Amino acid sequence: MAKGFQAAAVSAGIKKNGKKDLALIVSDAPAAVAGVFTRNRVQAAPVVLDRQRLAGGTCRAIIANSGNANCATKQQGIADAVAMTRSVSDALEADPQHVMAASTGVIGVPLPVDKILSAVPDLVAALDPDGFADAAEGIMTTDTKAKLVRRQEKIDGQSFQITAMAKGAGMIRPDMATMLCFVCTDIDMDAPSLQQALAYANERSFNRITIDGDTSTNDTVLVMANGRSGAAARTPEQKDVFSGLLAGGLEELARKIVADGEGATKCVEIAVINAHNEKAARQAADTVANSNLVKTAFYGEDANWGRILAALGRAGVEFDPERVDIWFGDVRMVENGAGCGDQTEAAATQVLRNEEFSVFIDLKSGTARASVLTCDFSVDYVKINADYRS
Amino acid sequence: MAKGFQAAAVSAGIKKNGKKDLALIVSDAPAAVAGVFTRNRVQAAPVVLDRQRLAGGTCRAIIANSGNANCATKQQGIADAVAMTRSVSDALEADPQHVMAASTGVIGVPLPVDKILSAVPDLVAALDPDGFADAAEGIMTTDTKAKLVRRQEKIDGQSFQITAMAKGAGMIRPDMATMLCFVCTDIDMDAPSLQQALAYANERSFNRITIDGDTSTNDTVLVMANGRSGAAARTPEQKDVFSGLLAGGLEELARKIVADGEGATKCVEIAVINAHNEKAARQAADTVANSNLVKTAFYGEDANWGRILAALGRAGVEFDPERVDIWFGDVRMVENGAGCGDQTEAAATQVLRNEEFSVFIDLKSGTARASVLTCDFSVDYVKINADYRS
Numbered sequence: 001m002a003k004g005f006q007a008a009a010v011s012a013g014i015k016k017n018g019k020k021d022l023a024l025i026v027s028d029a030p031a032a033v034a035g036v037f038t039r040n041r042v043q044a045a046p047v048v049l050d051r052q053r054l055a056g057g058t059c060r061a062i063i064a065n066s067g068n069a070n071c072a073t074k075q076q077g078i079a080d081a082v083a084m085t086r087s088v089s090d091a092l093e094a095d096p097q098h099v100m101a102a103s104t105g106v107i108g109v110p111l112p113v114d115k116i117l118s119a120v121p122d123l124v125a126a127l128d129p130d131g132f133a134d135a136a137e138g139i140m141t142t143d144t145k146a147k148l149v150r151r152q153e154k155i156d157g158q159s160f161q162i163t164a165m166a167k168g169a170g171m172i173r174p175d176m177a178t179m180l181c182f183v184c185t186d187i188d189m190d191a192p193s194l195q196q197a198l199a200y201a202n203e204r205s206f207n208r209i210t211i212d213g214d215t216s217t218n219d220t221v222l223v224m225a226n227g228r229s230g231a232a233a234r235t236p237e238q239k240d241v242f243s244g245l246l247a248g249g250l251e252e253l254a255r256k257i258v259a260d261g262e263g264a265t266k267c268v269e270i271a272v273i274n275a276h277n278e279k280a281a282r283q284a285a286d287t288v289a290n291s292n293l294v295k296t297a298f299y300g301e302d303a304n305w306g307r308i309l310a311a312l313g314r315a316g317v318e319f320d321p322e323r324v325d326i327w328f329g330d331v332r333m334v335e336n337g338a339g340c341g342d343q344t345e346a347a348a349t350q351v352l353r354n355e356e357f358s359v360f361i362d363l364k365s366g367t368a369r370a371s372v373l374t375c376d377f378s379v380d381y382v383k384i385n386a387d388y389r390s
Numbered sequence: 391m392a393k394g395f396q397a398a399a400v401s402a403g404i405k406k407n408g409k410k411d412l413a414l415i416v417s418d419a420p421a422a423v424a425g426v427f428t429r430n431r432v433q434a435a436p437v438v439l440d441r442q443r444l445a446g447g448t449c450r451a452i453i454a455n456s457g458n459a460n461c462a463t464k465q466q467g468i469a470d471a472v473a474m475t476r477s478v479s480d481a482l483e484a485d486p487q488h489v490m491a492a493s494t495g496v497i498g499v500p501l502p503v504d505k506i507l508s509a510v511p512d513l514v515a516a517l518d519p520d521g522f523a524d525a526a527e528g529i530m531t532t533d534t535k536a537k538l539v540r541r542q543e544k545i546d547g548q549s550f551q552i553t554a555m556a557k558g559a560g561m562i563r564p565d566m567a568t569m570l571c572f573v574c575t576d577i578d579m580d581a582p583s584l585q586q587a588l589a590y591a592n593e594r595s596f597n598r599i600t601i602d603g604d605t606s607t608n609d610t611v612l613v614m615a616n617g618r619s620g621a622a623a624r625t626p627e628q629k630d631v632f633s634g635l636l637a638g639g640l641e642e643l644a645r646k647i648v649a650d651g652e653g654a655t656k657c658v659e660i661a662v663i664n665a666h667n668e669k670a671a672r673q674a675a676d677t678v679a680n681s682n683l684v685k686t687a688f689y690g691e692d693a694n695w696g697r698i699l700a701a702l703g704r705a706g707v708e709f710d711p712e713r714v715d716i717w718f719g720d721v722r723m724v725e726n727g728a729g730c731g732d733q734t735e736a737a738a739t740q741v742l743r744n745e746e747f748s749v750f751i752d753l754k755s756g757t758a759r760a761s762v763l764t765c766d767f768s769v770d771y772v773k774i775n776a777d778y779r780s
Contacts, residue, residue: 042703042711072699074712074728107696108729217700292682293775300776306497309462310607313432321432322464338464339498379776382769385683386690 001129001150002161003186004028004228008126009138012119014067014105014112022116023138024088024123025182026061030098031226033059034195036202038219045070045077045111046101047220049085053097057191059224060094062182063120064102064139066167070111071103071217080113087120102180102220104141104167132184136165139180142384143167147256151249155238160187160231164249168257181206181221181253187242188227197243198223205250209258209373210289221250258373259355263380266298269358269371276366280317284361285372287315295377303348305333312361319363327360328352391519391540392551393576394418394618398516399528402509404457404495404502412506413528414478414513415572416451420488421616423449424585426592428609435460435467435501436491437610439475443487447581449614450484452572453510454492454529456557460501461493461607470503477510492570492610494531494557522574526555529570532774533557537646541639545628550577550621554639558647571596571611571643577632578617587633588613595640599648599763600679611640648763649745653770656688659748659761666756670707674751675762677705685767693738695723702751709753717750718742 005027012022035054037047053059063084070077085099092099103111126134136146151162166181189197202221223246233242259267270289275281288294291311297304305326313321326334329351333344351357395417402412425444427437443449453474460467475489482489493501516524526536541552556571579587592611613636623632649657660679665671678684681701687694695716703711716724719741723734741747748761 040700040703041705041707041709042699069696072696072711072724072727072729107700108724217696217703292771296772296775299772302776304496306459306462306607309432310430310497313430313607315431317431319431321462334462334498337462339462377772379769379772381682382686382689382767382772385686386692386769 001132002163002184002229004226005163005184005186006127006129007131007135008123008128009131009134010119010123010126012065012115014065014115020134020138021065021067022119022123023064023135024061024127025135025184026092026127027059027184027224027226028228029226030058030060031224032057032189032191032194033100034191034198034223036198036221038216040217042071042217044103044218045073045081046103047218048078049081050100050102050220050222053100056097058098059100059222060098061088061092062100062102062222063088064104064180064182065116066104066139066141068105068109068111069103069107069218072108073110076110080111083113084116087117088124091120091124100222102218104139104180104218107217132163132165139165139167141167142262143260145256145260147253147260149249149252151245153241153245155187155231155233155241158229158231160185160229162245162249164253166253166257168260179216179219181250183221183223183246183249185223185225186227186229187225188232189225189239189242193233193239194223194225197239197246200243201247201250204247205254208371209254210286255373258375261375262384263378263382264375265355265378266376267356268298268374268376270361270374271358271369271371272361272363273369274366275363275368275370276318278368278370281368281370284312284315284317284363285370287311288361289372289374292377295374298352298376299378301349301352303328303333303345303352305339308359308361309334319365323364325362325364329357391522392553392574392619394616395553395574395576396517396519397521397525398513398518399521399524400509400513400516402455402505404455404505410524410528411455411457412509412513413454413525414451414517415525415574416482416517417449417574417614417616419616419618420448420450421614422447422579422581422584423490424581424588424613426588426611428606430607432461432607434493434608435463435471436493437608438468439471440490440492440610440612443490446487448488449490449612450488451478451482452490452492452612453478454494454570454572455506456494456529456531458495458499458501459493459497459608462498463500466500470501473503474506477507478514481510481514490612492608494529494570494608497607522553522555529555529557531557532652533650535646535650537643537650539639539642541635543631543635545621545623545631548619548621550575550619552635552639554643556643556647558650569606569609571640573611573613573636573639575613575615576617576619577615578622579615579629579632583623583629584613584615587629587636590633591637591640594637595644598761599644600676645763648765651765652774653768653772654765655745655768656766657746658688658764658766660751660764661748661759661761662751662753663759664756665753665758665760666708668758668760671758671760674702674705674707674753675760677701678751679762679764682767685764688742688766689768691739691742693718693723693735693742695729698749698751699724699727709755713754715752715754717752719747
């Protein structure tokens with residue numbers, strides 16, 4: 001694990017089922033901090049608070065609860081978010097401005113802040129360098145698995161580490177950060193450089209996944225760098241080493257989020273190649289990746305390329321439908337806009353039986369490319385979301 | 391029924407289950423014709439053909455098959471569409487340019503045109519002034535009910551009628567015509583005026599419904615006016631009478647399509663009021679109406695207004711989240727961006743138990759409004775679409 005960090009989680013009684021619902025991550029020393037947040041116009045109270053505090057560039061701790069989003073809760077919501085961070089800064093004797101908050105769960109219900117404040121002493125007492133798995137569990141909502149990754153690299157012979165956790169499941173869409181992700185690293189790096197590295201890594205990971213086309217009001221990614229490893233990123237080359245490592249870690253988390261999408265049984269990469277520009281490639285990939293008809297066909301293991309072609313046609317992207325090729329894995333099913341025949345169908349169906357596969361869409365109208373990770377759309381997605389609050 | 395029209399349907403063996411899959415509508419005399427089509431960049435062969443023939447302004451007959459979309463079938467598809475219209479013009483001794491075609495079903499499979507050509511003699515022999523219910527059945531795919539409406543009105547004491555059929559079910563979305571709709575009227579009206587009336591009626595009906603956010607490659611609405619009633623629309627006032635009647639008929643068909651959406655159990659109007667302009671109102675209504683999370687909550691009869699607020703927040707529309715009111719029917723659940731408390735929850739849940747209800751979203755940022763009809767998102771939608779081709 002990254003040096004100089006501790007984490008913990010407890011059950012504060014916010015979730016009705018008694019599971020862990022309050023997590024804390026603490027750096028031994030004040031750390032440089034970077035963050036990206038939801039672009040939804042409706043923003044949860046902790047997002048509003050964190051945006052303000054991020055300007056200071058320094059963070060000691062992040063407190064996060066699941067089971068309640070603290071969103072659409074107005075001034076009381078802000079006061080509650082401040083109170084939960086204040087209880088942590090009091091316990092740690094830290095600067096109150098150096099504690100961030102995050103919440104995930106139901107929107108529009110007042111945060112049970114008393115339960116949180118009562119649980120903070122136990123939470124602080126439980127802090128442990130090996131507490132990250134617990135913390136990753138504490139931020140879960142409809143996730144079925146805790147998501148934790150580690151990465152290690154060297155700069156000038158000096159090792160440093162990244163420990164990163166995330167939760168996802170529903171309301172994931174490109175162009176937004178994931179639901180919640182917290183990254184601890186023991187490299188020494190200034191806050192503006194850390195922010196650049198996060199922007200780079202976020203664009204290659206969380207901004208390339210989609211589950212259901214909806215977007216959370218609470219999406220938050222925070223990175224803390226405390227410098228405790230002795231490794232430092234000062235030169236552009238050193239910063240690139242860190243950015244690359246961070247991107248790899250977040251990509252793995254992004255893949256875990258898609259694979260654990262609500263009701264998902266498959267993780268599918270939609271890669272659009274030879275588009276006339278990158279925006280078009282992205283828009284085409286995004287439209288296909290968000291099509292309910294395409295996603296239900298994946299669930300049914302049905303190589304229904306007609307739905308992919310129909311989604312491309314409404315993507316608002318210029319291309320010639322009579323030149324498009326579509327591949328399922330290494331099986332070309334469509335050549336120049338027409339099906340390749342029944343013998344490819346059986347081979348493509350074999351590809352669709354895998355838990356992970358790629359669909360390549362060759363627009364033959366340029367050289368740009370983009371890819372988006374999506375999941376299939378199952379009966380369980382509907383069941384989970386029809387019953388979520390009850 | 392509108393005078394001077396006959397219709398029929400037979401089973402040509404395109405559908406595997408032996409149900410009716412080939413329909414024909416014929417006007418005794420050449421009729422003025424108007425049409426609107428899908429805006430998908432990928433367009434089925436019959437859509438390409440009809441667009442060309444529409445320029446002539448005259449139509450005698452429409453032949454439509456279900457079970458195969460004749461889309462992504464290239465030059466052979468065009469040749470097949472021409473062949474199916476030619477067999478009808480030969481049988482009726484009509485001008486080949488005066489026959490339109492439509493297809494609906496699976497994309498990317500060659501049209502079994504021989505089956506169609508073999509069935510045309512029986513189809514023509516079955517033509518009957520009372521054959522419209524059969525024809526409406528012949529164009530169904532995953533629809534569970536045939537959709538047929540009639541309207542009657544007078545101009546200068548002279549009665550005229552509209553007989554209209556449609557099929558819908560999946561791949562429905564605003565800004566596109568519905569899957570297939572054919573309208574027969576015995577009014578006397580020139581083709582350009584008929585086109586204006588259709589554009590007006592289409593905007594208030596099929597362009598205001600959504601089922602799954604996907605868009606067909608085959609959407610077609612055709613109106614034939616043969617003048618056989620003796621009523622004529624010549625003055626602007628007379629044309630308005632016709633436009634109003636047509637809009638009412640298409641609105642009823644649109645509502646039937648949503649109520650029979652794939653797997654739908656509820657028909658819900660999303661009305662956005664007091665937006666700063668109509669485009670914003672429409673965009674906000676459309677985003678809420680297409681949100682999977684909102685639609686699954688409707689299915690679960692869960693008054694989860696937080697999901698509506700989150701969808702509004704990502705709609706790309708300017709508004710102040712702290713001023714929004716949200717009503718389920720006559721129950722206000724959100725006032726100025728915050729929930730109205732637990733007692734409204736029970737009342738709102740009662741509203742959601744209905745098969746039809748409205749959600750009003752008051753943005754309080756202007757005077758513009760727009761509404762979209764949508765359905766809920768059920769487990770059956772996924773089952774239907776995972777298994778569609780198999």
